[in-house]
Amino acid sequence: MSNIYQFQTESQIYDDASLWIARLDRGLSDEETEALRHWLSLSPKHKDCLLEMAHLWDRMDSLSVLSELFDPPAAQAPVRRTFGRTGWAVAASVLLVVLAVKLLVPATLVQAPTPTPSPLQASSGTSNTLYETGIGAHSTVNLPDGTRMLLNTNTQVSVTYSEHQRLLILKKGELLVEVAHDKQRPLRVQVGDKVVEAVGTAFNVYLKDEANFDVIVTEGRVKVKALADMADSSIESPTQADRVQEFQELGRGEKLSVRESQAVAVETIGATVIHDRLSWRDGNLVFRGETLQDALDQLSRYTPENFKVVDPRISDVRIAGLYKAGDVDGLLLALKENFNIASMRSTDGVIELSLQQ
Structure with a gap:
């Protein structure tokens, strides 16, 4: 059972359309506008579905910003659709995406007690501010200097600004940082015993x-450095050159994985892979042939429920598709209908998966 199966084609179109409605609602970049034009050109169904979703959720005002791509929205005849079980499931998913953009659960802001200073914290630094999101939530935080932080599920990060640096300490979870330029105060993200530095x-x-x-x-570009090296980076010593050689510098489209404090080789990844990997920003998970266990590991980050594959016959199943982050029932239904994989919830909150008899 090593096949990769792309299922629910119609649902995929509706998922894509719902994403574009959400993005239109918050405003498109020039790059996203071109991407939408390309998506609409691929099939007439894409335009029909986009207009249908806009009517369904009363978002025609969003489409008006791209009026050159369509006939005037007011002239568009209302699209009526009879929803069966699958149709209503799609509609519910669309609603969740739109609400996710408009009503994002904000990050909890906590004034944290003064901790033991990190080697990077200057004595003139301000008091720490702690931001965190719960399981299944994600949020956007705009910092005073114009830097934007996007926090994924179950994330905790402290922020300290000083005269000489902007320090973010990622305690758990996932963080996307869009850094405001300030050459005099580099922004650093401390993660474990490493520091990711950018201007x-x-x-x-x-x-x-x-x-x-x-x-x-x-x-x-960013540099990934050892925390110990950063603490005395201003000290000239015979070993300074050796330490510099240990730094990892990454450019756009590059990924570095650190395992057990050992950095592996930098790899170049394409725009599509990056888009899929960061699809959590839109409340989604994208799988393109991952094993069932890998997919479940990702999904488990967005739900308090746990998964257990109890049947070795399904260990090689690979799946593909777009799912709402935290939509456990949607994934379980897809596994049942496409791979005959049954699920059973135990009393201790574990979902066991096996081949249906």
């Missing part, structure tokens, strides 16, 4: 556990 750029950091994390650069 004006954008990058994503995913802390899997205390010793393992990934860095993906979407704009500009």
